Amino acid sequence: MTGTVWTGLDQLVSELADFYRDLHEHPELSLQEQRTAGLVANALRPLGFDVTEQVGGTGVVGVLRNGDGPVVLVRADLDALPVEEETGLTYASTARATDADGQEVPVMHACGHDMHTTCLLGAATLLSRDPGSWSGTLVVVFQPAEELGRGARDMVDDGLFRRFPTPDIVLGQHVGPLPAGTIGHASGSIMAAGDSAKVVLHGRGGHGSRPEATVDPVLMAAHVVTRLQGIVGREVPPSESAVVTVGRLQAGTKDNIIPDTAELGINVRTYSARTRTLVHEAIERIIRSEATASAAPRPPELEWTIAVPPLISDPNATETTVAAFAEHFGEQRLFPLPPLAASEDIGVLGEAAGAPMVFWFWGGLDADMVTAALRDGRFDQLPTNHSPRFAPVLEPTLTTGVETLVVAALTWLGKPVETLG
Structure with a gap:
């Protein structure tokens, strides 16, 4: 894709690098951006x-x-994570903030949202x-609280599509532990639905x-944790995928x-919606049943606190957009995920x-480092999103991230609306 749209890109990227370093050095937690x-x-x-x-x-x-x-x-996200940075960068974050529970925590852009924001600008x-x-009409959305799984819903509930033009197509991207300069793509259901639940089990305390x-x-709680691990192995069909994780178990003081x-x-x-419902119902059934079997004095409390739907990249629109990427970047820089x-x-x-x-996804790790890790069987040791050591290399990550968004937007701006359905 050629044309005057790329005029001044090199100078712009230099300015964007300063903007990015500032964002990285001054991260903010979800809902505090x-x-x-x-x-x-x-x-x-x-x-x-x-x-x-x-x-x-x-x-x-x-x-x-x-x-x-x-x-x-076109959308980017703004928020950072409660992570202590260990990258050693000259612009590494030393920020601290008070989280929703009133605790002081370190803050870091460990997921790359600072890069997302900079590229969209x-x-x-x-x-x-x-x-x-x-x-x-180009609508750019800079969304808060992605890490809480609620920022997009908060914006919709605040009238995003009543107050602003309703889009004919939605575009987004995520930086990740791929070689910088490469673009990863997939079609259909490309990321999972993510749901979280808080459970309180009631007993009757006393002396040990x-x-x-x-x-x-x-x-x-121990029986619940054990039984929950049987859902995927014994209730989810082999043709489907699911993960059930108990990431927190807290009880007692002595x-x-x-x-x-x-x-x-x-x-x-x-x-899938079917498996999502199946797993939710199984979790609730197991928790209620274990409480009954234990003669709990009160029913358990269960609250679904986060509900993020599966991410579906429309097959037809994805094919068209990836074809535009291939024309602009060359097939050698693209690969399926x-x-x-x-x-x-x-x-x-x-x-x-x-x-x-x-x-789609694009790479943020030094290409030579990724190649060496693959050669030596150390790929799983590379820093990934949410790691205290994850920070994209500035180039070619920044330039690639800007170009992907421009190419994707130009693929659709000016098209007849009926082709976007």
Whole structure:
């Protein structure tokens, strides 16, 4: 893909690198992205976008109208994680913040959202400078709280598609532990639904020397954890995939005291609506049954706290977009990916808009490092998203991430709307 849209890309990338380093050094937790959102809004306004802040909390929406044509929405996320950075970078984060539980925690852009935000600003800049290369309406969405699985829903609930143009297509991307400069793509259900539950099991506490006078919630919790691991192996069909993880089990204060309660944190990953429902119902059934079998004095409490739908990259729209990537970058820089068990809440935007969605991944790790790890059988030792050692190399990650967004947007801007259905 050639044309005047790429004019000034090298100088722009140099400026974007400074912007990225600033974001990386000053990360903000989910729902606290005030500084980041302000920087984004201030960068968009001079480009001619109509900018609205505080959408769904700290979200920023920019709208650029450029004649007749489809509405193309491109999304990036803003938030960071409670992780202590160990990258050794000169611009590494030393930030600390107070989380939702009132605890002081370290903060780091360990998932690459700072790179996502920077690349979308770069794409918005190039497209705004060359209105002659496209027609339609470009909507850029900078979303908060992706790490909580709620930011997209918060923006939709705050009227995202009532207050702003409803898209004909939704585009998004994620940086990951692939060789920098490469692009990974998949079609259909490419990322899992992600659901989390908080469970409180009620017992009757007492002295550890007299268990007969108690109802032990720790034993109850142990049976629940064990039984939950049988769901995937014995209830999910072999043709389907699912993951059930108990990532948190908390109970008691002292070894000789049987507590009144035990708490579990459960995480579920599934790829289809049928399996998602099956696993949810099995979890609830097991928890209720184990409480009954243990003679719990009160029914268990179960709250589904996070619900992220499967991420579906529309097959037809994905094929068209990947073909444009191949034309621009060359086939050698593209490769197919299997479905991932991780989750992403951008699917909420596509569902709410009733629009097809295209999502892809691009590499952020030094290519030589990845090659050496593959050669030596150390691929699983490479830093991945959410690791305290994960930080994309600036180049060619930044340039590639800007170009993918521009190519994808131009693939659809100016197309007849009926071709996007």
